[in-house]
Amino acid sequence: MKKTLDAAVLDAAIDNVHRAGMPGLFAEVRDGDQVWCGAAGVADTAGGRPVDAGMRHRVGSVTKTFTAAAVLRQAEKGRIELDAPVGRYLPELVPGERGEAITVRMLIGHTSGLAEYLPYVYPSLKQFPNLAETSPQSLDDHRFTRFDRAELIAAGVDAPAVGTPGGAPGLYSNTNYLLLAELLVRVTGTTAEECVTRDVIERAGLKDTGFPTGTEIAEPHSRLYEAWLGKLDPPRDYSVFDMSFVGPAGSLISTVADMNLFYAQLMAGRIVTRASLEQMRRTGPVISQEGKLIEYGLGLYPMEAPGQDTFWGHGGTVWGGGTLAMTRADGKRQLAVAVNLQRWNSLDASGRPQPHPIDEALEALYRVAMYG
Incomplete structure (x- = not known):
């Protein structure tokens, strides 16, 4: 069998991310049966415990897939119509004209025009997504808050719309x-x-998701x-956190092996039908x-380099952690990576995030993992 994964190159690439300033990260790359x-770095900066590729991790918005x-x-069972108005199913949550104008498909593809609720439930995030004008104070205040999902939805629905239903571009x-x-x-x-859990996991x-x-x-x-x-200097540990603030939008815990297995099964048409998968891969x-x-589809988005194959998957961030899971369209080549530091970029005098060596090192890891 032709060897398509160069362990030495991948080892060097992941070590470079750690040397660039990432406390710890771990990954799995697959190419067919290979x-x-x-893993590189530490899982605990105080004790020096090393990271391991089998660790569980909060995967953030990978949950959305x-x-x-x-x-x-x-929808395949006929219980949901993707192009039906959400008001048909949830009139009390999205009432009136908006409930009639916003379809289920628009919700999945982020083209509903509904605002993000986070700035309205976390007071110190009022300027979100402009993080330069925010503070992490609300994270500490609400570390153990059990949020009511209907109240979170109401905050987003009642906020000023960020677009018209079905309009382009949409807003995540x-x-x-x-x-x-x-x-x-x-x-x-x-x-x-x-x-x-029943229909997908x-x-x-998946055994560790x-x-x-x-x-x-x-x-x-x-x-x-x-x-x-x-x-936050030094960075603060947020591994203990009540994830009700995001629920099925971003609270899953998984491993890099499980993420690769999930996306392989999805791309093979074993989770949803191939017709449904084609709809997931129609982007706007x-x-x-x-x-x-x-470009975003229905819970998936593509990554591609000029002249290279297209990969499909999702990234995710939580307070303190990040993930990226990408699978080539044929399902054979895969990358899943987890990192244990977030928002590492410093700000310039105008409040704009500045490039950091971690950014370049991660991009290099992604390139060698996906394209060799």
Whole structure:
């Protein structure tokens, strides 16, 4: 068999990210039957405990692919119409004309025009997504707050609209995915977490993936360090946190191996039908939470380099942690990586995040992992 994974090159690339300033990271790269697992740095900056590629991790918005797949499976069963107005299912949550104008498909693809609720429930994030004008104070104030999902949705729905339903570009908003969670409740009679677990996680055969039942991550795991653009120095550990503030929009805990297995199963048409997968891969312009214009489908987005194959997947961030999971369209080449520091860039005099060596080192890791 031709060797397509160069372990020495991958080892060097992941070590370079650690040397650039990342406390710890771990990854799995697959190409057919070949597998490389790597880790560099520490899971605990105080004790020096090393990271390991088998660690559990908060995967943030990678959760959105799971939730989108659960909705599509219900659509395949005829319980949800993707182009039906959300007001047909949840009139009390999105009432009136907006409930009639916003479709389920718009929620999955972030083209509903509904605002992000985070700035309205975390007072110190009022200027979100402009992080330079925010502070992490609300993170400490609400570390153990158990949020009511309906109240979070109401904050996003009642906020000034950020676009017209179906308009382009859309705006990435967690409000959309909390509404999808409530839609799953309405049509299945179970919690959204139970539905995603039964229809997606168990269907994919994932053993180390699930929604949190408390504020801690089951062992083994890394601590999660938040720098908040230099405002937290040294970075603060937010690995213990009540994730009800994001729920089925971003609270899953998983491993890099499970993420690769999930996306491989998805791309093979084993989670949703191939017809549904094609719908997931139809993209339109959306402004990300970082303010970048991206192409976004239904819970998936593409990554590609000029002249190279297209990869599909999702990234995710939580307070202190980040992930990226990408799978080539044919399902054979895969990358899943987890990092234990977030918002490492410092700000210049005008408040703009400055480039950091971590950025370049991560991009180099992604390139060698995906394209060799």
